[in-house]
Amino acid sequence: MNRRTKLAALAVALLITAGAAGSATAAGEGAKAPREAAALTGTAKLYRVASDDITFSFDAHLAAKDVKDPQAATGTFRFSHYKGDWGGYAVAKVDCLLTGGKVAVVTGVVTDTDLPHLKGKRVGISVHDQGKRDRLGYSWVGRNADLEVPPCLSSAPFERTKAGTGDFHVTPWEVPYPAE
Template sequence: MNRRTKIAAVTAALLITVGAAGSAVASGDGKGGHREAAALTGSAKLYRPAGDDITFSFDAHLPAKDRNNPLAATGTFRYSHFKGDWGGTAEVKVDCLATGGKVATVTGVVTKTDVPGLLHKRVGVSVHDDGGHDRLGYSWAASDPTKDEVPPCNSVAPFERVKSGTGDFTVLPWQFTYPTE
């Protein structure tokens, strides 16, 4: 076999091996198991021309075993909003996560906060993971979470822009099992 033929054969074998490994990783967790059904991770600062310091961070997951039940999601998210002497923070225990493509909606109950009336209230956030142009929305843009009940997995559309260079959201699209009947 000449040198060119050997190189072509080895290259083809490598491509086939890499392609098969890539397919296995894409359909699982890379360790022989199944990947989680959905996830939202990352953090960003919102763009505000008036100088507000607004940060959101997410670590929300829906396990593969619960793929058809977004209410089985786990994890936390945090947010803070400060401007001058004014501001507050909240830590939220996730109670629902739904994703589709590069968009996620997550809700949870506030477990820690310095905002009066917010403790133990449900809030929701939506994220659009669009590379360098991420966007975010939050339920309190349309209602007062200290007075209004936010249903699980509900928020407003991601209308806020993320400050350039800060968004690193990753949305893992929801994989659920379609009913056959």
């Protein structure tokens, strides 16, 4: 055999061996399940100088099997804003979740609310997970609430959370890029 054929045969043998070893490891006991592709969880109140009580809660997840489809995300998020006897709440069913590093954007369609103009609307929220003092933004700031928001779209996280009220946690999306 010439040298080129021997190198090719060796490369194929190494690939087969590595594949078999990887399969055995994955099938073996104690093998860890793959981590979810992305997540946004937690609850916190927004900081306000006035006496507004504004709370956001997230339980949004993108399964490992759906790593290439952020619109396959599942879960819910909830927000409320009260000041005296004025205010309301909304619960949305997640329809998209994108995360990058410590920043997340989640959208969902409002399924439950005491604010009739929000029922059935898609809203978007962004979070910057900074540890104890996170930041948050929402799609309805500075715009007509009747406009429809596309999936995975929100504003920059311009609000600060109130110290000591909770903590958001962002699991970064590991985008499956093809090998170079």
